[in-house]
Amino acid sequence: MTEMPLVDREKCQGCGLCVSVCACGTLVLAGNKVTIVKVEACQWCTLCEAVCPNGAIRCPFEIVVEES
């Protein structure tokens, strides 16, 4: 399964700032809430998380140690 940014729809105010910075078209506004439409396109640049004034988007990283 492809990991995706996590959207908290309760916190999302529908300002669209995340959509405006998303270079790969992963995010759109639907019903005044941000929605992920192109799962495979997301490059995990985390800009959507950085610009969201309400903390409604999270781009968590899994941290692993490389097997030698």
Place this chain on the structure above:
Amino acid sequence: MAVQAEFIKSIPYFAGLGQAELDAIIKFTFEKKANRGEIVLFEGEPAEILCFVVSGAVKVFKTSADGKEQILHIIRPGESFNDVPVLGEGVNLASAEALGDVTLNIIKKSDLETVLRGHPQVALNVIQVLSQRVSHLISLVEDLSFRHVTSRVAKILLEYAGDGSGEKPHLTQQEMAAMIGTAREMVGRSIKTLEEEGKIRLERHRIIITDKDALKEMAGIT
């Protein structure tokens, strides 16, 4: 498109002003649009304009001689940038890039001076905005000079490193920043530094520790 009075009223610079004062300010304000990736201000060029973000987001950053980028702020709607050099003397202290399609409202330095002379309330508001800027920069300086943010990021990465089975929580850069008491921008910069030094590798949503011993040394873990 004309400058919107409602927007001008909503920004901290112009809070609490009467209609006559707002009209005077709007007269001096013009709109500019920029596309994703467009540089709207270049560091080192004469500081001639004060910018307000109407829609979209702008990244304000400095670039070192070896090309490393330090993000100072991400400017969201209602916020301003390039205040300090415009209100002082000299050149743009940082560059600014549109993170997506953005709309800006702009006041030229000479026109801003006219507004400030004519409307003392605006000058008081400007002092408040500058005070917040100084506070933010002081905390950034503290991070850059007194604390070893990268070492602390290294420690967090080691603490939260799992074996891929999903038993350890996944962390956002914001969460890492909150854990070590720094700004998100500093975490981003530290992760980039660790990647450049070959201690970690980024794979989309995964941070892979490639040199655990080096990371341990950095974090002061023996």
